[in-house]
Amino acid sequence: MSSLLDNLNPEQLAAVTLPSQHALILAGAGSGKTRVLTTRIAWLIQTGNASPNGLLAVTFTNKAAKEMLTRISAMLPINIRGMWVGTFHGLCNRLLRAHHRDANLPQLFQILDSQDQLAAVKRVLKAMNVDEERFPPRQVAYFISAAKEEGKRPRDIEVTDEFTRRGVDFYSAYDEQCQKEGVVDFAELLLRSFELLARNEPLREHYQARFRHILVDEFQDTNRLQYRWLRQLAGRDNTLFAVGDDDQSIFRFRGANVGNMAEFEHDYKVQNVIRLEQNYRSHGNILAAANALIAHNSRRLGKNLWTAAGEGEPIRVFEAASDGYEAAWLVEEVQALSREGMAYRDMAILYRSNAQSRIMEHALFSNGIAYRVYGGQRFFDRVEVKHALAYLRLLANPDDDGAFLRIVNFPTRGIGARSIEQLQDAALAASSSLYKAVPSVPGKAGTSLGAFVRIIETLREETRDLPLPEVVGALLEKSGLLAHYQSERDGADRVENLGELVNAAAAFVQEEGEGDLATFLAHAALESGENQAGEGTDALQMMTVHSAKGLEFHAVFITGLEEGLFPHEQSVMEDDGLEEERRLAYVAITRARTRLYLSFAQTRLLHGQTRYNIASRFLDEVPDGLMKWLTPRLGSALSQEPAWQPQAAAPRSSQKDPGHGFRIGQSVAHAKFGQGVIVSAEGSGKDARLQVNFGRQGMKWLALEYAKLVPV
DNA sequence: AATCCGTCTATTTTT
């Protein structure tokens, strides 16, 4: 018993052992937030205050949810499988599956990700003959999602202008289409389950009686609807335990409402507000910088982090003449750290926007440094995977017109736009889904469509009793998808990804202990598949500041600290925009444990134009005494003196490569293609791929591992 | 159905 509470500081202990009352835990960066949350759960169970079934714990990411479950099961010998620990979307999905009838959904309803949603909106607009110039689908999709996240249906929206008026129409039509097709988007998952509980009193009371303790992670990121959802489940008698940090609220543009923290305190007359202010992550100087910076924000709940660790090293500041030099300097610094014994995986390069990563990747690659970029294309988002999933979706739910349209002619089977039009007319007349309307289409169009339906039906027959991975395998064969990509010139990657999908299905069955198709599809929609390969390798980490939230590294490089970039020029216009940028900088700084670098460049190539930026105001907001300038402190980035020059040649050209022996511009020979020259490269280590110009043989992308290139 | 070509537009994005 005592071991559970060992080594907690007084505030953590207080939070963990709070009586059953509402609580707001203001947990600063690196203050042991997850630990408090999980220990609280373990403590509640161990002391008999709650049963595993009586708990509801909500997070934003699957990763956080998984981490929580892992830690809980390490602390307690209980079966975590039945526990309601998950993301808002995951839990809502669970709720709606269990009560699909009450929620007015088909049992096998499908989930649309943002891409699918956009496609669905486009179909609605097309059907309504809307001018996409005046009403861009993206904006309409955003309008709909935003409305849902405010908890609003079309009839609840106050119409003030033309766009809103039409937007409401589109929203209605879109909802109708989704309902007909048996699909729900992300926001709908939440709104639908909220409405379900609001409408259905017995059900609401059932869950309220069950979840005596509701715990929320990253509370500052909740939107209005999520807060209402929580309040509804909490009812009058249950306790809400919310953990969050207003200083780390960086997702306002996605609907997050920091105000929920103050509202929660007010709505529930929260007596227990506990501040976790001891930081266990960063050295003193780093923390002091973070504190000084964030102090420039108004409207804070107030909190000051401190650490028992010493001051540590000063924060290193670097001014580069250009983005290219910044990258070249990074390479040298990273190599120096590596020589000192730091692993690459313990270093992170952070940037404000994704576009910045390229030049740094180039420099790293040219120097043979393994790196890994986070937040790129995710597995389940790839076209070929989405195509395959669409077949599965159609198997599970023939009414899914979105899935139908995606694959009816892919791979091509002679079903053109005219056939589709005829089919759509028929479907409209019969008010049925496209799939079901196929038999009523006459003539040649009917035959080719019929052939498609037969493929699906055969597939359905033949896979009825097969385990999930084999279903996927059969689909890949019978649909012709695999053959299609196998015969495509650059299809090797895609073929591999399709094979990976079979593996994903197998892994899913193994982990979840069930092989239900609809559950797998929900999994694919809700977990975009971030846990890709390459996690074990020692690679430098690169990501945007947003995706760094929740992580920590020994050494952190915050790059591109320039006015216009960070803070971003678009944010400075919005109200509260600058403060959010500052919070972003705060998050970035607090990722660092022992060493922190801040860098900026005098010139930067953006959108094909050279831009001259001045140093970010955030640099001025960090006290001078904490910083050590690696370049002469010039005061302004616009000074006439060129800043640092790399020891090696110009950064954009080729450099020596100790890692894999190849560099851009190098001549190489290939067994089949003959001689060529390396023009570009991506990835690193085992995953490295080189683009080689073989002259007459053309341009080829080659995997370094297999290509057996010889330098000439 | 595939390819080409001009036009447009460039934050962040847990689900």
Added chain:
DNA sequence: TAGACGGATT
């Protein structure tokens, strides 16, 4: 500058 997209062309 580069990529994504839509429309026109073959």
